[in-house]
Amino acid sequence: MNSIGRIFKLTLFGESHGEFIGISIDGVKPGIDLSIEDFTNDLALRRPNNEWTTKRKEEDEVKIISGLFKGKTTGAALTILIKNKDLNSSFYEENQNIPRPSHVDFVSKIKYKGFNDYRGGGIFSGRLTAALVAAGVVAKKIIKSIYPKLTIESKVIEVGGLPYPSDEALNLLNKTYEEGDSLGGIIKTEIKNCPAGLGEPFFDSFESNLSHLLFSIPGLKAISFGMGIESVKLKGSDFNDIYIDKEGNTLTNNCGGINGGLTNGNEIYFTCYFRPASSIKKSQKTINLTNGKKAEISFSGRSDLCYPLRTPVIICACSSIVFLDFIYINSAIYF
Template sequence: MMNTLGRVFRVTSFGESHGLGIGCVVDGCPPGISVHLPDLQKEINRRMATSVQHTPRQEADRVEVLSGVFEGKTTGAPIVCFIENRDVDSSSYDEFRYTPRPSHADYPRYVKYQGYADHRGGGRFSGRITAGFVAAGYFARMIIKNRQDIQISSSIVEIGGSPPEQMDCTSLHGDSIGGIIECRTHNLPVGLGEPVFDTVEGELAKALFAIPGIKGIEFGAGFALARMKGSQANDQFCKQGEKVATVTNHSGGILGGMTSGMELIFRVALKPTPSISLPQGSVDLRTGEEKSITIQGRHDPCIVFRALPVVEAVTAIVLADLRLRM
């Protein structure tokens, strides 16, 4: 497995869903960055299950910073964040050790790792590991905020094809739904990105696809650009005070793989949670026989709400790495 992201600001993710814990190791964080650990905990809390819309698994998710921070400042040493797994119930996963769940990583994981990978709760492929992404993202945000007051925000565009305020998971009756998240970044410098193979879009897409459930991404007007004429799609330049800007932002703040100084805008599509409590077809990998399975246990009917801070965190990690390369 490749578990490390970044070239200068490097994040290594570790842990499995039902193991002792999860977390991250951050290398390359400059010394002297001001951090407030209660704010780190607040970011972790944003992705926790808090209502009927989320998984019944209730983890405390108390993050421990084991090294790299002293007296409210980063030291330049590796930052190690650890979150203990406490609310673990693996009993419902015995059935699926040799019977892959549809649209999960179970089957390719079983083949690639010859059956040795931890299957409980999805193991290394569980969305639970993203708590470590959020922890690393906090330190990344402090770097880019310190350098240029770069601000990242996200919102839900739709859930199950409808506005988020109309979503009601209690009516799903064991099924699940996906959605679309939009992320915006303000105050970026011009020229962030490393063409041709380390473009802003390329680096973000690679990192964002590490978030379980993300199946698509578009920047700016995205696929709608294919239906426009050049006269409609082009972002014409103008002056805004002393700054060169564009009248429109169909390119989403990226030109030639580099930031243009405009707002960086992208949207990601998240598929419906594959763990549903309806009968589905699978194959027993020991006997080769087809069988019907029903997934029990504690699962999110919709992961979109909890994915918001994860998308922001991964965006911050990529931008911090690109900023430190300049």
């Protein structure tokens, strides 16, 4: 649905071409210093900044309407609004019955019996990830007060099957842009100085909860933790991470910092795989839902050529959100 989390709980709202998008956060620790300026850097990292990203230019103006008083969080639900300003719905109005191949257009129309907001993907749009980034800012501030040495870093390592950054990848991006097509890519994330023991058995493992939130990012098709699928090629004696001290440090880290769904104190690392964007200028065959006849569609709206170029900050935000929720769960159950 629109909410996620057990104690640090998020409720996302708004649509791509609505007046606002926003997020309401329960479980915000009282007394945390927070200002509008705290959101500036991370939201800027998510915004388009080159010719391969969407031409939609949003200022991401943040407004906090509850849970903040005299510059400090109150402990009440923190509700954040982000205004949508740079809107152009003409393409969507003209093509509302001509679904883009591999896009949410068709399935959302079916699910909501034709009452869905089809403009810019509506509630399924990547635009709403700006609100996730805002929630990540709050989570990171709270985490910093508990685990000041913890760091989360994400970076693009591959675009269109080529190492990124590289001259070859940049040339491919330019060529694909000229062709009116799109590319997929891969992002690697590392969480360092993470405590051991976060996660719950079976249904709330660290991997499953993190994956749950990460899969809300449009275009994500797969996640692997540690060696991931490459581990199937090894024997247990080669894969197993050997302990080297009583603190739980290991000689290798093939498990990616997680055993049995619990963090083990070593560096957590995982890889996210993104498909090519479905909205492309290149003409594609589809169906006109009004008359059932074959049609063609060429996207003239504004979209990204390659999702991963703007996504690292979103992955960091999601990681922070899940990490903080597990800190709270661990404290509530065991202390």
